[in-house]
Every structure is written in structure tokens, then in C-alpha cells.
Amino acid sequence: MNLEQIEQHLVFGAKQTRYRHYANTLNSEMTFTLFLPENPNDQVISLIWWLSGLTCTDQNFSQKGQFQRYANEQNVAIIMPDTSPRGEAHDVSDWDLAQGASFYVDATQDPYREHYQMYTYLTEELPELVYPLIPNYSGKESIMGHSMGGHGALMIGLKNPERFMAISAFAPITNPSQTPWGQKAFEAYLGDKDWTSWDATSCLTQATVVPPMLITQGSADEFYEVQLEETNFVSAAKAKEANLTYQKVAGYDHSYYTIATFIEEHLKFHKQYI
Amino acid sequence: MNLEQIEQHLVFGAKQTRYRHYANTLNSEMTFTLFLPENPNDQVISLIWWLSGLTCTDQNFSQKGQFQRYANEQNVAIIMPDTSPRGEAHDVSDWDLAQGASFYVDATQDPYREHYQMYTYLTEELPELVYPLIPNYSGKESIMGHSMGGHGALMIGLKNPERFMAISAFAPITNPSQTPWGQKAFEAYLGDKDWTSWDATSCLTQATVVPPMLITQGSADEFYEVQLEETNFVSAAKAKEANLTYQKVAGYDHSYYTIATFIEEHLKFHKQYI
Numbered sequence: 001m002n003l004e005q006i007e008q009h010l011v012f013g014a015k016q017t018r019y020r021h022y023a024n025t026l027n028s029e030m031t032f033t034l035f036l037p038e039n040p041n042d043q044v045i046s047l048i049w050w051l052s053g054l055t056c057t058d059q060n061f062s063q064k065g066q067f068q069r070y071a072n073e074q075n076v077a078i079i080m081p082d083t084s085p086r087g088e089a090h091d092v093s094d095w096d097l098a099q100g101a102s103f104y105v106d107a108t109q110d111p112y113r114e115h116y117q118m119y120t121y122l123t124e125e126l127p128e129l130v131y132p133l134i135p136n137y138s139g140k141e142s143i144m145g146h147s148m149g150g151h152g153a154l155m156i157g158l159k160n161p162e163r164f165m166a167i168s169a170f171a172p173i174t175n176p177s178q179t180p181w182g183q184k185a186f187e188a189y190l191g192d193k194d195w196t197s198w199d200a201t202s203c204l205t206q207a208t209v210v211p212p213m214l215i216t217q218g219s220a221d222e223f224y225e226v227q228l229e230e231t232n233f234v235s236a237a238k239a240k241e242a243n244l245t246y247q248k249v250a251g252y253d254h255s256y257y258t259i260a261t262f263i264e265e266h267l268k269f270h271k272q273y274i
Numbered sequence: 275m276n277l278e279q280i281e282q283h284l285v286f287g288a289k290q291t292r293y294r295h296y297a298n299t300l301n302s303e304m305t306f307t308l309f310l311p312e313n314p315n316d317q318v319i320s321l322i323w324w325l326s327g328l329t330c331t332d333q334n335f336s337q338k339g340q341f342q343r344y345a346n347e348q349n350v351a352i353i354m355p356d357t358s359p360r361g362e363a364h365d366v367s368d369w370d371l372a373q374g375a376s377f378y379v380d381a382t383q384d385p386y387r388e389h390y391q392m393y394t395y396l397t398e399e400l401p402e403l404v405y406p407l408i409p410n411y412s413g414k415e416s417i418m419g420h421s422m423g424g425h426g427a428l429m430i431g432l433k434n435p436e437r438f439m440a441i442s443a444f445a446p447i448t449n450p451s452q453t454p455w456g457q458k459a460f461e462a463y464l465g466d467k468d469w470t471s472w473d474a475t476s477c478l479t480q481a482t483v484v485p486p487m488l489i490t491q492g493s494a495d496e497f498y499e500v501q502l503e504e505t506n507f508v509s510a511a512k513a514k515e516a517n518l519t520y521q522k523v524a525g526y527d528h529s530y531y532t533i534a535t536f537i538e539e540h541l542k543f544h545k546q547y548i
Contacts, residue, residue, distance in 0.1 A: 010494070011531035066340045068534065220284070257285035260342065 003129060006031070013038040014072040016062060021129060025121040027114060028085035032126065033058040034133055035071055035078040043075055044138035046274035047130070048267070049122070049164075050080045051156075053147030054181070055100045058082045061146070066260035067267065074271045077134050081126060083149065085115040096181050097188055103176065104152035105198045107189035116189055119198075122156065140274040142166040142211075144266060146259060147223070151176055154200035154213070154233075161209040166273040168214040168266045170259050171221050174233035175201040181227050201233045210242040214269045216262045218252030277403060280305070287312040288346040290336060295403060299395040301388060302359035306400065307332040308407055309345055309352040318412035320548035321351045321404070322541070323396070323438075325430075327421030328455070329374045332356045335420070340534035341541065348545045351408050355400060357423065359389040370455055371462055377450065378426035379472045381463035390463055393472075396430065414548040416440040416485075418540060420533060421497070425450055428474035428487070428507075435483040440547040442488040442540045444533050445495050448507035449475040455501050478510045486517040488543045490536050492526030 007018035016035045023030045039045060048071075052060050058080040061067070071078050084102035095101070098112070107116035131137055143164045145153035150172020157167035176182020177199040186195050196202035204210065221228065230246060237244040252258040281292035290309045297304045313319060322345075326334050332354040335341070345352050358376035369375070372386070381390035405411055417438045419427035424446020431441035450456020451473040460469050470476035478484065495502065504520060511518040526532040 009527060009529055009531040010492075010525045010535075012535050016531065063338050063530070066343075066534075068531070069340075218284075251284040253283060255283055256337070257283040257290065257342070260340075261284075261286050 011068045025125045026085040033062045033080040037072045046138045046140040049143040051145030051149030051152040064256035067263045070264040103185040142270045144168040146170040158203035204236045212243040221254040299399045300359040307336045307354040320412045320414040323417040325419030325423030325426040338530035341537045344538040377459040416544045418442040420444045432477035484516040495528040
């Protein structure tokens with residue numbers, strides 16, 4: 001099988017395993033981390049996808065997210081993919097483009113389109129590898145993420161509302177086609193076409209069904225004003241009468257310490273629906 | 275004041291701050307991280323020292339220890355020093371010697387003695403900087419650590435039993451003069467003299483008063499057999515009728531995931547005495 005275990009840890013009685021595999025969609029070797037709860041009573045287990053932000057790998061959340069105790073209590077599995085293809089000869093000169101910065105889209109432009117097919121990887125190739133690794137898998141999924149990964153969670157969740165039963169995000173980019181990080185990435189990956197089909201605010205406007213959504217944003221987040229401002233997304237949610245809880249938390253910043261503080265609340269939110 | 279704030283995060287309502295300062299004892303610029311609980315009822319706050327293991331800085335525990343929620347609940351401050359002086363021109367060719375590997379001793383041998391005075395730094399210089407940063411400081415202290423930092427906690431705690439009211443360690447090196455990492459370090463820092471005054475097992479044998487001690491060791495720890503074996507230390511504790519709880523935890527390894535899982539128990543242990 002195209003799946004090599006490269007690390008495994010016992011944590012709060014649960015198992016966290018890191019794998020390496022070759023992703024055909026991406027023409028790239030990839031890693032991912034899977035958390036499986038202890039599940040002493042052999043119940044069914046649902047799956048939450050975690051998507052990380054710019055510069056991250058699958059290990060930022062696994063090492064710094066402080067989710068393990070709560071995910072074990074909620075008896076959910078968590079899949080943490082890497083944030084982009086790796087190790088290939090494309091532009092890596094910028095921290096906010098290419099490696100670590102896929103924005104979870106399918107690129108149409110050279111030199112990215114050969115490898116940067118993260119949307120297809122996450123929605124088609126990776127699930128087929130992950131589902132069989134979950135004992136007693138319930139078939140129920142939801143999705144969450146941070147910053148660029150918050151954009152990924154909202155965009156992927158809203159494009160697939162029949163599949164993802166809840167969406168949550170920490171400090172997400174909600175309207176990338178209107179903010180600098182997103183504009184830079186979309187121009188590189190998509191050229192001048194098709195931005196709206198990858199923008200969370202547009203996806204929300206176009207959605208026929210909208211899963212329940214929870215967003216937590218720190219008021220001391222250094223990226224809030226320029227990159228993460230929520231007006232358009234919240235307006236689109238209101239226009240749709242969507243089930244969105246958007247909470248500002250005073251004094252919290254863009255770091256994993258904010259995620260650690262509120263991850264229990266997010267996992268309980270997800271667990272209601274999966 | 276010789277103290278520059280370089281990072282601050284709100285986490286579980288508490289504040290975690292990273293500082294830089296020039297350490298006269300070490301002739302070196304140093305960093306440390308201080309966790310202060312939210313303390314809404316303005317109670318007195320006691321201080322726990324955390325010492326990290328080989329290759330670590332002050333940020334390994336602060337980012338991966340998952341202690342913040344529990345330290346806040348126990349209303350204790352945690353000081354996380356770096357593990358060695360930095361940035362000077364001494365041997366850094368080995369991962370288990372010099373930078374990141376001080377063993378918390380005062381070196382007597384060249385080229386280390388100019389900078390590697392970590393014992394004096396931790397017991398004399400750093401406390402004078404840290405105490406004034408703790409509002410309502412109770413004056414009560416205890417000490418804990420991991421691996422090489424577990425050795426540091428046991429050794430420093432046992433040499434200063436009137437000061438440190440409890441000691442705990444995860445996977446500590448308990449008898450460094452008899453195990454390879456410790457022998458390599460002691461030979462480099464101390465030459466052929468004075469090893470017993472820095473070895474936790476010898477310190478325990480020589481101690482007139484022994485604080486209560488808790489040690490947690492994972493049974494799947496890859497360093498256990500060669501570096502961390504406890505027979506001599508446990509025998510010395512028995513001979514002394516010391517208050518030592520030595521617990522083996524099945525399936526847990528040498529990583530921070532083990533610390534994360536059992537840190538709440540360790541903090542509750544300390545809180546009984548401080």
C-alpha cells in the first residue's frame with residue numbers, strides 16, 4: 001500500500017500517527033497526521049478535517065493545537081493534511097505563495113498547475129486513503145481550519161454542503177479575492193479567471209444549502225484589519241439567513257494559543273452535527 | 275532595565291510572555307518565557323520552574339507542553355528558561371553537547387567555563403529578574419523538567435531542598451555520571467572532578483532534607499534503557515526513606531505528547547506543596 005507510517009504517539013490515551021504517501025493528484029510526496037480517539041466503548045467515530053494556515057505543515061496543529069484531550073473526549077478522529085505539495089521546482093521565494101500556501105485551490109496556471117491541485121487532493125484522493133484508517137467510521141464529516149486554512153474550510157465546506165455537516169474556522173480569510181494574500185495567490189494559481197468559485201464569500205452567496213458555521217476571531221490579531229476583515233462574509237451569511245456564529249474574542253492574537261484556548265468549544269460545536 | 279519583552283500571548287485567559295536579557299553569569303544574551311495565571315481573585319501566586327531537555331529552548335514547553343489551562347486552574351506561575359547560553363564561539367558540533375545541552379551545571383573546563391554557568395544563572399541571577407514580574411508572589415517555589423531538564427530539576431531541587439518545596443520530572447536522566455549523555459557532558463564541562471556534586475543520585479544520597487518527588491516515565495520511551503534507567507536513583511530514595519512516587523506509564527514515549535498527557539497531574543502534585 002502507498003502509505004508509510006513515519007511517527008506514532010500515544011497522547012491522552014489516544015493515538016496520533018503521521019504518514020507519508022505519494023499523491024497522484026499532486027505529483028508529489030505528501031505527509032499527513034491522523035488522530036484517532038481511544039474509543040473504549042467501540043462506538044462509531046466521525047471525522048473532522050483540520051486545514052492549517054500559511055507556512056504550516058500537518059505538524060503545526062498536531063504539536064501546538066492542544067486539541068487531543070478534547071477530541072478524545074468527543075470521540076472524533078481528526079485528519080491534518082499538509083498545506084501544499086512539497087519538494088518540487090516551482091517558485092518558493094515567498095512565504096505567502098507556493099509551498100505552505102496552496103490556498104487549497106486547483107491551480108490552472110503554470111508553473112503551479114502540475115502540482116497545486118489541493119482541492120482535488122483533499123476532496124477525492126486523500127479521503128480514500130483516510131476512511132479505511134478509521135475503525136467504526138460513521139461516514140460523517142465536518143471541516144475546520146485556521147487563517148488560510150479557515151478559508152479552505154469555509155470554501156471546501158460551502159462547495160460540498162451535503163458532505164460536510166459543520167464548518168468552523170479560527171481567524172479565517174473569508175474573502176480572499178478582495179484581500180492581499182488571497183489576491184496574490186489567486187492571480188498566481190488561477191490567472192484572471194474563476195476567482196469567485198474559490199472565494200468563501202462567493203461560495204456562500206452561491207450555496208443552495210449552508211452547513212452551520214462557527215468563526216472565532218481574536219481582537220488582537222495582527223492580520224485582522226487587512227487580511228481577515230469579515231464584513232462581506234457576514235453580510236452574505238445574513239442575506240442567506242445562514243446559521244453563522246461569528247465571535248470576536250478580546251485580547252487574543254493570530255497564534256496557536258488562541259486555537260488552544262477555544263478548540264474545545266469548536267470540537268463540541270462540530271460534535272453536535274457529526 | 276535589562277529586560278526586553280519580545281512576545282506576549284493571551285492563552286486560556288492567562289498571559290505568556292517571552293523576554294530577552296543579557297545574563298552576566300553566562301556572558302550571553304538569553305531568552306526566557308514566563309506564564310502568569312489570570313488570577314481573577316487576586317490571590318498569592320507561587321512559582322514553578324520548568325527545565326527542558328537536550329536541543330530545546332524555552333519555547334518547546336511553552337508551545338508543546340499543553341500546560342496553560344491547568345497552570346491557570348492551579349493559579350501558578352511557570353518560568354521556562356533556555357537550556358544553555360547561546361551564540362558564542364564554542365563547540366556546537368554535537369546535538370548533545372554545548373548549545374541546548376548545558377546539563378544545568380557550572381562548568382570548570384575550557385572552553386565552556388566562560389559561558390556555561392547555568393546552575394548559578396538559574397539559582398541566583400534569573401530569580402532576581404523573575405520574582406518582581408510575578409504579582410502577589412508568595413515566595414514559594416518548586417521545580418520540574420524533562421529528560422536533561424528532569425536531571426536539572428532533581429539535581430537543583432535536591433541541592434536546595436529548603437527552597438524548592440517539591441520536585442517532579444518526566445523521563446529524567448537520574449544518574450548522569452553513569453549514563454552516556456551525562457558522561458559526555460560531565461567530562462566536557464567538569465573534567466574528571468566533582469561529578470558527584472552534580473549527579474541527581476549522588477545529590478539525593480547526600481541530601482539532609484528531601485522534598486517530595488514525582489517522576490513519570492513512559493514505557494515506550496526510546497531512551498529509557500540506556501539513558502534513563504532508574505534503579506540507582508530509586509534505591510537511593512528507598513535508603514533515604516524519601517517521598518518519591520516513580521510511575522511508569524504504559525505505551526508513552528519521550529515526546530511532549532507524554533508531558534501534555536500528564537502535566538495536569540504534575541501541576542496538582544506541585545500545588546499541594548507551594
